[in-house]
Amino acid sequence: xxxxxxxxxxxxxxxxxxxxxxxxxxxxxxxxxxxxxxxxxxxxxxxxxxxxxxxxxxxxxxxxxxxxxxxxxxxxxxxxxxxxxxxxxxxxxxxxxxxxxxxxxxxxxxxxxxxxxxxxxxxxxxxxxxxxxxxxxxxxxxxxxxxxxxxxxxxxxxxxxxxxxxxxxxxxxxxxxxxxxxxxxxxxxxxxxxxxxxxxxxxxxxxxxxxxxxxxxxxxxxxxxxxxxxxxxxxxxxxxxxxxxxxxxxxxxxxxxxxxxxxxxxxxxxxxxxxxxxxxxxxxxxxxxxxxxxxxxxxxxxxxxxxxxxxxxxxxxxxxxxxxxxxxxxxxxxxxxxxxxxxxxxxxxxxxxxxxxxxxxxxxxxxxxxxxxxxxxxxxxxxxxxxxxxxxxxxxxxxxxxxxxxxxxxxxxxxxxxxxxxxxxxxxxxxxxxxxxxxxxxxxxxxxxxxxxxxxxxxxxxxxxxxxxxxxxxxxxxxxxxxxxxxxxxxxxxxxxxxxxxxxxxxxxxxxxxxxxxxxxxxxxxxxxxxxxxxxxxxxxxxxxxxxxxxxxxxxxxxxxxxxxxxxxxxx
Numbered sequence: 001x002x003x004x005x006x007x008x009x010x011x012x013x014x015x016x017x018x019x020x021x022x023x024x025x026x027x028x029x030x031x032x033x034x035x036x037x038x039x040x041x042x043x044x045x046x047x048x049x050x051x052x053x054x055x056x057x058x059x060x061x062x063x064x065x066x067x068x069x070x071x072x073x074x075x076x077x078x079x080x081x082x083x084x085x086x087x088x089x090x091x092x093x094x095x096x097x098x099x100x101x102x103x104x105x106x107x108x109x110x111x112x113x114x115x116x117x118x119x120x121x122x123x124x125x126x127x128x129x130x131x132x133x134x135x136x137x138x139x140x141x142x143x144x145x146x147x148x149x150x151x152x153x154x155x156x157x158x159x160x161x162x163x164x165x166x167x168x169x170x171x172x173x174x175x176x177x178x179x180x181x182x183x184x185x186x187x188x189x190x191x192x193x194x195x196x197x198x199x200x201x202x203x204x205x206x207x208x209x210x211x212x213x214x215x216x217x218x219x220x221x222x223x224x225x226x227x228x229x230x231x232x233x234x235x236x237x238x239x240x241x242x243x244x245x246x247x248x249x250x251x252x253x254x255x256x257x258x259x260x261x262x263x264x265x266x267x268x269x270x271x272x273x274x275x276x277x278x279x280x281x282x283x284x285x286x287x288x289x290x291x292x293x294x295x296x297x298x299x300x301x302x303x304x305x306x307x308x309x310x311x312x313x314x315x316x317x318x319x320x321x322x323x324x325x326x327x328x329x330x331x332x333x334x335x336x337x338x339x340x341x342x343x344x345x346x347x348x349x350x351x352x353x354x355x356x357x358x359x360x361x362x363x364x365x366x367x368x369x370x371x372x373x374x375x376x377x378x379x380x381x382x383x384x385x386x387x388x389x390x391x392x393x394x395x396x397x398x399x400x401x402x403x404x405x406x407x408x409x410x411x412x413x414x415x416x417x418x419x420x421x422x423x424x425x426x427x428x429x430x431x432x433x434x435x436x437x438x439x440x441x442x443x444x445x446x447x448x449x450x451x452x453x454x455x456x457x458x459x460x461x462x463x464x465x466x467x468x469x470x471x472x473x474x475x476x477x478x479x480x481x482x483x484x485x486x487x488x489x490x491x492x493x494x495x496x497x498x499x500x501x502x503x504x505x506x507x508x509x510x511x512x513x514x515x516x517x518x519x520x521x522x523x524x525x526x527x528x529x530x531x532x533x534x535x536x537x538x539x540x541x542x543x544x545x546x547x548x549x550x551x552x553x554x555x556x557x558x559x560x561x562x563x564x565x566x567x568x569x570x571x572x
Contacts, residue, residue, distance in 0.1 A: 026302065027115040028074050031476060036340070036392050036437055037425025039278040039285065041079050043251075048289055048339045050394060051247035053121045053148075054277065055080030056085055060254055061266055065090045066097050067112050072267055074116045075136075076274055082122040082151070082252050095143035098299040099134075099141035108142060113146070121251050122174070122224060124151040128162065135161075138171040149174050149223060149250060151198055154184065166194040174223040174250075178203035183220055188221060198224035198252070201234065211237045215244070215418025220222030224250035227277055237478040240395055242284040242418075253277050278426065285396040292339065293369050301336055301369045303351040309353060314541040318355040322362035323456060323552045323561055330363040330558045333382040341421055348541040350386040353554075356547065362555055364460035371395070376403040379412070384528075384557040387416030390423045393431070404428055409525030413557025417550070418535035421473055433524045434531050437488045438503075440509040443536065446472055447496040448518060450489040455563055457521065457530075457556060458489050460548035470540060474509045474516055483515065486522040490532075491515065519549070521556060521565045528557045528565070 015449050034041045037047075043052045047505060058069035066083055066088035085098040090112070093105050101109070113120055123142055129135050148171045166173050177184055177197040188195055199222060201211050215222065215237060222241070228235055237553035241249065255269035292298045303311055329542040334353055336346050351365060358364045363383070372378060374385070374395070385404070393534045395401055408414050414433070416423075421436035431437050445467055453463035472492060475481040494514045501509050530553040540546050 007469065015228060020517040026117070027071070028117045030077055030079075030117070031438065031478065034425075034438075035076055036422050037080075038073070038077055039079050039281050039393065039426055040274050042393060043281065045340075046247065048078065050242055050284065052147075053080040053119070054078055054168055054250040054251045054253060054274070055082055055119075055121055056253050056270055056274075057082040057084070057124075058078045059084050059320075060270060061263055063514075066109075067091075070112060070116055070118055072263075074118055076267070076271060078253075078274070078430055079117065080121040080250070081318045082124060083120050083145075083147075084124045084126075084258045086126055086540065093298070099137040101141070101407045106141065107365060110145065113532070120145045120147055122149045122151050123147045123250065123475055128152060132161075135165055139165045139171060142171055143169050145173060146457045147523050148248070150215065150222065151176065154178065156556045163174060163191055163195055167192065169504060172223055174198040177218075179207045180209060181214055185221060186218060188506050191218065193504075196221040196223035196228065198250075200226040201237065202226070202228040202531070209236055212240055212427065215240055220246060222246055222249065224252060226252045226254060228254050228273060235283045236305040238281055240288060242287055251277065282396045283397075285393060289339070289371070289394055289396060293337065293371060298337060298369050299349040300334075300369060301350060302367075303347060303354070305347040308352060310348065312540065312541075313538075314348060314352050315355055315544050317544045317547045318352065318359055319526070319544070319548055319551050320359050322360040323555050324547075326362055326555070326558070330384075330560065331367045331382045331556065332357070332363040332387055332554065333371055333379075333385045334390040335374075335385065335390055336367070336389055336392045337371075338419070342520075343389045343391065343536070344553075345418075345536060345538060345541065346389045347536060349417070349535065351389070352541050352547060352550070356551055357556075357565045362551065362560070363558060371397060371400050374400045374403050374407075379521070380402045382412070383559060384415065384554070386418045386554060386557075387423065388416070390416060391419035392422065393426050395427065396426050400429060401430070408433060408527035408529070411449060413528045413530075413559060414524075415530035415553055415557045417473070417532045417540075419532060421475070421533050433529060434480075435520060435529070436473070436475055436480035436481050436531060438531065439475045439479070440506065441471040441473045441533075442501065443469065443471050445469045446498070447493040448490050450494040451491050451517075451568065455489055456520075456561055457552040457563055460545045460552070461490075465496070468534070469537050470534045471536035472516065472518065474511065476508065477511060477529030477571075480495075481517060483517075483562070484570070485567055486517070486529075486566045487563075488520045488568045489572055490516045490519040519553075520562060522554070522567070523565050528559065530554075530557050 013108050040054045049172045056073050058066050058081055065088045075516050083097050087095050087097050151174050154176045173195045175197050202210050239517040253273045302361045334361045353365050421439050423432040448464055448468050449465045450461050556563050
């Protein structure tokens with residue numbers, strides 16, 4: 001998963017030698033697709049999820065500087081961090097992270113955050129300065145660092161003076177709450193929305209405070225929360241916070257209160273804490289998905305969204321007969337749910353599938369994003385499920401997850417194209433079943449070769465390589481994709497294709513084995529799976545060959561078209 005430092009870093013060294021300031025490159029090791037595929041990063045999106053930032057306190061790594069701790073936050077897959085004015089900046093700058101830093105040192109901190117694509121969302125101040133001049137310097141420094149929230153210990157007074165600075169700078173102030181929040185709420189009652197509290201949930205529990213009950217009192221004064229490892233009951237708290245519409249919210253994930261040990265041990269503890277948080281957030285995620293399904297955003301995207309010309313082009317390319325006669329009437333459930341607004345070709349796919357079922361008689365499609373259809377035993381009413389560009393964490397509901405896996409394992413079929421490799425990346429069993437995880441990509445023209453010209457799913461290409469314009473997802477090495485586990489139908493011909501990315505080298509776009517599959521099938525239990533990361537461009541839906549390919553794939557997952565699904569590596 002580790003990425004190499006990008007080319008701009010190397011170029012900047014040359015500039016620095018000539019007396020010019022270096023330009024930040026990229027040192028982030030977070031995987032492609034993590035903003036859509038992981039709760040810890042995706043939760044910050046206000047449209048997709050909650051507008052909640054998840055980070056760690058940099059002080060969790062007691063023996064590291066802020067710069068070193070920031071790299072650990074990135075490695076944990078987080079996009080935010082909480083800094084402290086009592087922590088040393090870096091080995092190169094042995095000074096505290098505060099407003100006394102010199103201009104070049106402050107710029108170096110900003111550049112470090114840029115190269116890690118990390119936001120210093122929260123910044124803890126041990127004690128606010130006593131003079132207006134020093135306070136102004138503090139707030140100016142925080143604003144320069146991109147800080148959204150200052151955190152101060154309980155007992156801070158003079159909220160009126162601080163509130164003016166908060167309003168002028170646009171930076172919130174959160175006061176630590178480790179015991180009964182009522183006295184603090186009373187002290188803040190006359191203050192505006194920029195002053196609130198950060199609730200320490202483990203500390204609340206230790207003092208007998210029920211976090212859910214306290215939330216009903218705190219309400220929108222809640223600006224941040226601290227969670228630790230192994231605590232229970234956080235699911236109800238976060239579900240309540242979501243239903244109350246509390247945002248923005250910073251979630252500081254720490255290790256166990258009595259945790260200790262070296263840096264590696266701290267990292268492991270924090271990783272467990274982050275994983276625990278993700279589990280705690282899943283009920284809130286399920287509620288958010290249900291909210292989307294019940295909104296216009298969750299409606300099936302029909303042909304009314306297409307021009308008459310595109311509808312005609314798709315219809316002209318639709319096969320008029322099945323690849324093989326169906327063994328019995330078949331029902332195909334088509335889902336096009338997305339947790340963001342992209343992929344304009346979703347209605348293209350739905351129109352293609354509607355006409356395909358109509359003209360060939362190979363299946364009767366049901367277009368629905370009602371997730372109850374995917375629960376057991378309701379899902380058994382269908383012969384297969386097809387995911388048309390489904391994207392994001394759309395299946396957090398455990399009943400839905402259990403229904404899909406059981407359905408396929410017991411002999412059902414599942415297939416999908418394009419963004420489906422960015423769907424449910426927080427669900428390991430789904431990724432293993434589909435054979436993919438996200439993938440770096442951009443729209444380009446590449447050569448595709450036929451890996452199995454004898455398969456009925458590739459017969460329409462007549463064994464000939466061809467050029468195609470699309471988004472070619474490059475599955476990373478940590479993806480479950482492997483020829484040891486799936487039967488590859490089509491892949492990029494590297495020798496004939498332009499493998500540079502926009503005229504540059506791209507580490508995250510490159511597999512050491514140079515194996516970039518673009519269509520495959522596999523078995524999963526007794527069931528059948530098809531997946532292609534292609535389908536971003538219109539030609540995928542207006543080409544007779546591609547439509548034949550999709551028809552053959554659907555008849556395969558329905559159980560009517562026999563095809564060899566032996567993993568490709570085992571055929572040699």
